[in-house]
């Protein structure tokens with residue numbers, strides 16, 4: 001049995017180590033895989049706040065992932081075509097600056113999460129799942145018909161966006177950025193889970209009547225969790241688009257929403273490092289089994305089945321069972 | 328006479344054809360324990376749900392410290408100083424005993440919007456929580472998970488969380504249920520002292536506890552208040568005897 005903190009640091013060290021080793025031996029493809037792990041883990045870490053801490057099974061987090069992707073795509077598109085972006089009331093210039101793009105991705109995702117959350121949170125259970133799915137599908141079909149930004153074909157960005165002081169075209173440097181953001185978000189999530197807000201949100205999930213009886217409105221707690229969760233997924237989407245230098249409606253697809261849930265469950269619901277473990281396993285299966293068979297997802301399905309049936313705490317739960325409370 | 332802290336004025340509530348509460352009027356005055364007794368299905372929990380805001384009455388109103396709170400939510404009434412315990416424990420089962428009590432202490436601050444410093448490393452919250460756990464006799468168990476507690480300990484924790492709120496009035500739904508005789512005796516002593524901090528509306532089946540504690544008793548039968556009186560008056564009433572008390576009186 002390993003303590004949670006040790007396990008978390010260990011998992012992050014492995015991910016960082018793999019990327020560094022790949023850089024040393026000049027294997028950019030492995031670095032790209034590690035970057036993919038970091039970005040998917042970041043998105044799943046966002047989902048984990050809604051799903052794990054808040055108990056909100058969102059089957060529409062691709063909505064935020066896609067929004068982040070399109071924010072990046074649109075800003076970079078206007079920068080590379082030297083055309084201003086007309087926002088109705090005023091025009092802004094496009095940008096190739098990652099920090100600005102991240103800020104915009106987080107802001108747009110959080111803003112969209114407000115009405116989506118307000119509507120979806122009026123329901124629960126399977127209806128919540130369906131409404132979140134429906135919102136993501138709406139954006140999916142909208143972007144398919146949005147010819148200004150490539151429609152169905154998506155939008156290519158020719159050169160990866162920049163970050164002050166770094167050469168983001170160098171795979172290991174871009175990995176470093178994604179990895180650093182992942183670490184920061186995981187650290188913030190760990191704090192959030194233990195904070196008064198996390199305690200109240202946990203109570204609203206486990207015993208809503210209790211949360212109300214001490215004076216908290218469970219709905220508001222969930223809404224704030226949903227917004228934070230969506231903002232993080234949006235950030236991940238912007239990075240993902242930068243990794244591929246490409247955005248397409250598929251980023252809004254229900255496949256992706258489902259994958260994010262799978263990552264969280266594989267790793268361990270509500271476990272801080274769970275998303276990284278889930279994403280690592282997912283990308284490895286996809287890569288290694290994917291070379292052998294096109295039907296690698298069958299194996300993923302089997303693993304998921306075993307975990308749901310016999311190991312509810314996911315892989316993290318097997319290695320490091322939960323102690324008393326959050327103690 | 329001092330103004331009542333909590334009042335039910337003509338509360339009626341029906342579930343379909345079933346009249347669960349029929350124009351129930353009663354009040355809770357400073358410093359008292361007001362017991363509500365009655366057979367199963369009399370409408371006691373329905374009354375509590377309306378007082379606390381979980382159920383909207385069909386008619387009638389609820390007043391807290393003289394203010395009409397009928398339109399307010401459970402959370403709003405809690406913030407105005409109404410603390411309840413549930414007949415069936417409603418606790419965060421995966422969390423520790425201390426965390427549940429800290430949740431109550433956090434509730435007393437009125438705001439959950441603190442995202443930075445850990446709840447368990449906030450000295451005032453923890454001190455308040457530990458004091459409450461101490462009073463109900465759960466200090467030793469504070470690091471255990473609620474899921475691992477005995478039924479009786481969960482009942483005690485229900486009371487402890489209500490204590491952390493530092494409320495203006497307590498509403499308790501059968502806090503003694505399943506406690507055993509020693510546990511009931513302990514809790515009886517605690518409630519006896521507690522009434523001086525805030526009055527208690529006590530729904531309880533344990534007649535020994537009710538007769539030992541109550542300043543006044545209201546008898547609820549078929550959703551209606553049959554009578555309200557002192558312990559002696561209620562014990563002497565032939566009507567109550569027939570309707571409910573049987574041999575217990």
Ligand SMILES: Nc1ncnc2c1ncn2[C@@H]1O[C@H](COP(=O)(O)OP(=O)(O)O)[C@@H](O)[C@H]1O
Pocket residue numbers: 342345347365366367368369370371372373374
């Ligand atoms: N939500 C509900 N829907 C339908 N009937 C209910 C509901 N809640 C309570 N009742 C009925 O109302 C009556 C009073 O119930 P309750 O207030 O729980 O009684 P007590 O707490 O005195 O045992 C019972 O007959 C019960 O079956």
Ligand SMILES: [Mg+2]
Pocket residue numbers: 371372373414
């Ligand atoms: Mg009852």
